[in-house]
Structures are given as structure tokens and as C-alpha cells.
Amino acid sequence: MKENRYEIRIGGSGGQGVILMAVILAEAVGVYGGQFVCQTQSYGPEARGGKSKAEVVVSGTEIDYPKVIQMDLFLAMNQPSLDAYFYDFKPNGLLLVDSTFVEQIPTSRVIAIPFTRIARQEFKQEMVANMVALGALGHLCPQVRVEHLREALLARVPPHTRALNGDAFAAGLAAAQGVDLAALPHSIVSEEQGDEV
């Protein structure tokens, strides 16, 4: 079962639209892509102090355990959520950060794009930073097709904001297309060892 799973976590502050990102991603993969998907958010005493997280687990078969066990992809929109939720990152996972707010990075397997700065400069609207990030994720996550993600996004946002959100998505996609994924270092950990970490 486990090798079938692809596990994504998104972390950020309350105002950064973390849940909306995860819902759109889950709908793109599940409703539009036809895979099994569970999308979860958990709250507890630790869910304080400017950070929240949402998770998406994708599988080719039915999902027994819907929470992240080890992250394949972690999108961190700010430093507190990166610090708090990095703990179960896979050795050869991919970290994607909003470099506007993140300075301390705990892995070399990282792609840093200033989502919020792009939103601010290109669209004069910080609040579309999450859609910029989704555009980048659409390019970098092998489990979702860009067109499914765009479709799911346009179906979820309020109709009068579709053009703005679609443009923000395109800007994030373009930023990620400029990144050379093959240049990222790989940990010298076998998959088996990696799973035990």
C-alpha cells in the first residue's frame, strides 16, 4: 500500500489560504484526475501562533490512513509552519517555500520562490500568493496535471475573482518552469532506509 501513496503537506499562517489550496489540489487530483485522495486538516493545542497545516494524500488505490506519514512534498508559506511541520519530511522529498517569508531552510532539496513578493509586485494583492504557489506546485508535483489544477481552481474561487486568480496561477507556473529540478541534490539513502527514518 505504502509505495502507492504520495503525501503532500501545506503549511502557512491562518490568513494565507492554506486550506483552500489543499481543497483545490485534492479536487484536481480526485475529482478531475480520478485518483483516490484524502484531504485533512487537524486542530489541537499546537495549532496556535500563526501557523496552520493542511494535508493531501494521493493514491492509486483506496486510502486506509488519510494523514501524512512521510511527506513527498512540503509547501511552506512561512517560517513558523516550516519549523513546526518539517519533522516527517522524506529524505528525498521536495520542499517548496515562499522565500518572501522563509530564511532558515533545513534541507538542500528545496525550491524557493517568492510567492508573496510576486503577488504583491505583479498583482498588487498579497492574498493571491496562495494561487501563485499553486501554479508552482502544479509544475513541480508529479501527481497533478496543470490543467486539472487550473480547472479546480477556477471552479472554487468566487466568479468575479477568476481572472485575477487564474493570472496568479500562471505567474507561479512560469516561475517554477524556470527551476531546474534535476539540479537538486539527492540524499544517499535507499528507499527502504528512507522509509524507516
Place this chain on the structure above:
Amino acid sequence: MKENRYEIRIGGSGGQGVILMAVILAEAVGVYGGQFVCQTQSYGPEARGGKSKAEVVVSGTEIDYPKVIQMDLFLAMNQPSLDAYFYDFKPNGLLLVDSTFVEQIPTSRVIAIPFTRIARQEFKQEMVANMVALGALGHLCPQVRVEHLREALLARVPPHTRALNGDAFAAGLAAAQGVDLAALPHSIVSEEQGDEV
């Protein structure tokens, strides 16, 4: 662990705002109420045909398994979702339905309120039916406080829609306050037997 859990499912069509209801409920209980909460939606081949579901599991202690095992409360916004997602209803659970769209009811432990008709008649907006339903749920669900639910709702909806959504919530609350919960029949099943069903 299990006796600590309180499990809620919300089912409806894609356009009825099922996920938003569950997110607001989870934030009311978790962020405002300080309990442990997991909120989940799952997609798979069965997530077709005008129905979707979202789940909220509440606990006084950390939640190991975040999906519903047996529902304490099931809010069904239409007939297809009631038919599809009723299967793990607790013997003495509570079913809450939108009687605008639901006619076939599989239990006598039901409260039927025409959420969509109220939204249509009082607010000329069918799309606030989910907020009417949340108001009713705030009165009927012992795990959430009405004021937490209202706070979470107002924080989640777009600012220019707060008055409308707040009024819809109040209308649902009032409708549920007219219901006599004590008059509902109880199944003659012990809790132990009930858990095994």
C-alpha cells in the same frame, strides 16, 4: 479512546458548500473551542453523481484515526448523499436533513428542516442554505458552542457577505430551537451493542 470521539458527517451536492460547512465547524470546535479536531474529505471513483461528503471528528484527546467510524451526527443536504453516506450511522445518532430535497428517511432519529426553502424565502439566496444548516447544527450538536460557530463562520466568509451569512445562521438556529430533541425515539440498543453494528 473511542468513547471520547464525536463523529460528524456532512453530505450534499457539489454546489451546496459542504466542505466550507465542515471547515467552519472544525475551526469552531478546534481553534475557538480548544478541542482536538480532524476534518477530512475523501474523493474516489464513488465521488460522482451530485454528492460529496466532508467529515469532522472531535475528541478530548489526540485523534489517531481521523475518519468517521460511526456517525453521531449526520447532516444530509440532499437525497443522493443521504442514500450514499448513511451506512455507518450510530443506532442512537442524530440525522439532520434539508427537507427541501430529502423525502426518503431511513431512521426515526431525524430532524427535518427545510434549509434551502428558508434560504430562498427569507434571503432570496439558495446559496446560504448551508449557513442556515450550520445555525441548526449549532443548536443540535452538543460538541460546539453557538457563539464559537458564529465567530468561525464570520471569520471564514468574504467580508461583504458577513451580514447575509450571519442572518442565515440565525434563521437556522431559530428553526432548530423550535424542535423538541427529547421527543425523538431512542433505539433499544446498549452502547456496546451499538458500537458493534
